[in-house]
Amino acid sequence: MNAIENFGARTLDYVNEAGRMGLFLINTIINVFKPPYKIYPIIKQIHVIGSLSIFVIIFTGAFTGMVMSLQMYHTLSKYGSVSVLGSAVALSLIKELGPVLAALMVTGRAGSAMCAEIGVMRISEQIDALDCMAIDPHKYIVAPKFIAALISMPLLTALFDVVGIFGGYMVGVGLLGANEGSYFASMQADVEFSDIYMGVVKSLCFGLIIVTICSSKGYYVHLTKGGGFGAEGVSSVTTSAVVLSSVCILVFDYFITSVLL
Amino acid sequence: MKAKITGNPIVQLVDVHKSYGPHHILKGVNLDIMEGKTTVIVGGSGQGKSQVLKHVLGLTQPDRGKVLVNGQDINRIKKKDLKKIRTEFGVLFQNSALFDSMNVFDNVALPLRERTSHSEKEIRELVEEKLAMMDVSGSNDKFPAQISGGMKKRVGLARALVLNPKIVFFDEPTTGLDVKKSNEIYRVFYKTQTQLGYTAVIVSHDVPKIFKLADYVALLNNGIVQDCLTPEEFQLSNDPIIKQYVETAMGPLYSSEMEDEL
Ligand SMILES: Nc1ncnc2c1ncn2[C@@H]1O[C@H](COP(=O)(O)OP(=O)(O)OP(=O)(O)O)[C@@H](O)[C@H]1O
Ligand SMILES: [Mg+2]
Numbered sequence: 002m003n004a005i006e007n008f009g010a011r012t013l014d015y016v017n018e019a020g021r022m023g024l025f026l027i028n029t030i031i032n033v034f035k036p037p038y039k040i041y042p043i044i045k046q047i048h049v050i051g052s053l054s055i056f057v058i059i060f061t062g063a064f065t066g067m068v069m070s071l072q073m074y075h076t077l078s079k080y081g082s083v084s085v086l087g088s089a090v091a092l093s094l095i096k097e098l099g100p101v102l103a104a105l106m107v108t109g110r111a112g113s114a115m116c117a118e119i120g121v122m123r124i125s126e127q128i129d130a131l132d133c134m135a136i137d138p139h140k141y142i143v144a145p146k147f148i149a150a151l152i153s154m155p156l157l158t159a160l161f162d163v164v165g166i167f168g169g170y171m172v173g174v175g176l177l178g179a180n181e182g183s184y185f186a187s188m189q190a191d192v193e194f195s196d197i198y199m200g201v202v203k204s205l206c207f208g209l210i211i212v213t214i215c216s217s218k219g220y221y222v223h224l225t226k227g228g229g230f231g232a233e234g235v236s237s238v239t240t241s242a243v244v245l246s247s248v249c250i251l252v253f254d255y256f257i258t259s260v261l262l
Numbered sequence: 263m264k265a266k267i268t269g270n271p272i273v274q275l276v277d278v279h280k281s282y283g284p285h286h287i288l289k290g291v292n293l294d295i296m297e298g299k300t301t302v303i304v305g306g307s308g309q310g311k312s313q314v315l316k317h318v319l320g321l322t323q324p325d326r327g328k329v330l331v332n333g334q335d336i337n338r339i340k341k342k343d344l345k346k347i348r349t350e351f352g353v354l355f356q357n358s359a360l361f362d363s364m365n366v367f368d369n370v371a372l373p374l375r376e377r378t379s380h381s382e383k384e385i386r387e388l389v390e391e392k393l394a395m396m397d398v399s400g401s402n403d404k405f406p407a408q409i410s411g412g413m414k415k416r417v418g419l420a421r422a423l424v425l426n427p428k429i430v431f432f433d434e435p436t437t438g439l440d441v442k443k444s445n446e447i448y449r450v451f452y453k454t455q456t457q458l459g460y461t462a463v464i465v466s467h468d469v470p471k472i473f474k475l476a477d478y479v480a481l482l483n484n485g486i487v488q489d490c491l492t493p494e495e496f497q498l499s500n501d502p503i504i505k506q507y508v509e510t511a512m513g514p515l516y517s518s519e520m521e522d523e524l
Contacts (some may be wrong), residue, residue, distance in 0.1 A: 091399040118363075122361075125357070125359060125362065126355050126359040127321075127359055127360075127361050127362070128356060129316075129321050129359065130353065130355060130359040130360075130361075132319075132320075132321060132347055132348070133319050133321070133351055133353040134348070134351075134353075134372070134373045134376070134377070134425075135345045135346075135349040135351070135377065136372070136373070136376045136377065137345070141376065170332070172409075
């Protein structure tokens, strides 16, 4: 009986939390469109979410492109089609690896920070203080992060793709000796607008997932059951926000792909 | 005995109950806060004074009962209307609740920046004025982590008063301040209150000094408001619980002669 009760209670908690997140997202979107519009907080958040992630994106992008090129070169050379190496690397980066890996990196770097920051504001009553000053915390704290994430994610993804393609070029052409002309020519011939479109849609969706999950987990740290209080509570919701965001990114990746293909 | 409370209640708590798990914290709180008056809530630690404030601010919802501000039940009205009511509030939290990633100046300037269309120059003047009033000028660039607890309180007070609120809620404004500073706060409070005529709700342990400011004193004990009386009535009350509180807070030998020396 206890096991069933436990299961029921847990399920209810999850449903509750999912509902909270949904409402949180709706509330945030409403606040994004509410005046007053202030640019400076958004720029600041773009700096935090976007600019500060550039280094890690370049680094991971380069190595991803390099290893893709290495793997594909060996596979393709079995079939004598090394000439399409460029398009193979580019397509897998643009459609799949770029958005997903960039989103995972941003989750780890900016998502966790976002969650912890909002969580600390909650437990130290700073969010209550905002409420009492009639300043909507959704408008003041969450909306700028939301807009900044939606602007930053596609740009970071594009950066990841470009760096990855050049990383692939270095290994495929520079190291393994594939033909330089065909690396870019095949890319030009095979990459279509719909591929880019898919990458952009994915990156936007992932940006949305990251902000929604990470912000709402931090925002509702006081309502989280069994997570502990204070610093421990914040650390446990941060962990779970990163895990949940990563899982959701991969799950939604599948569904977005299946819809857009 | 019922007190001779007169005036227009701006905040009313009606039979407010609140439990956390098995703990029944508020067991039917009834309290009227009169417009333009200073109501002081006293009571032992952990009796739920901060909880009462949180219910009035709409930060916590009661399990049962109503909280009326200007006659409106704040848990039933639209979010927009609650926000409107809160524009008239000035709040000092027990832990000050300063924004710890902003410096002192920006903390106090935030309500002005977000809620008014003052220019940056006007904001600077208003903030400096309030900070000077609280005697914390010269720490503008320090962050909350770099100032003392007493300074945080005073910055919190400056922030609460910067928009000239109609109702102020101070949770232990002078706890952690030395006698001189706390007297200074009381003086500032008295001055601004007579100037601006706001309604004040103060939670305090500073008995009997706080009685000089109070129009009404409410004792919160064991989850209910024992009674809400004028300070004179409160000190002379025959209610055993109030009597015991007064004796414990002021010492059994307390008499009106000693009050004159204070
Ligand atoms: N979120 C919460 N969850 C569980 N119990 C709580 C919560 N908040 C407050 N309490 C309990 O409610 C009671 C009243 O707390 P409150 O902070 O209102 O006391 P207080 O009268 O302000 O005390 P103090 O003078 O020390 O500030 C305490 O016993 C506390 O344990
Ligand atoms: Mg308290």
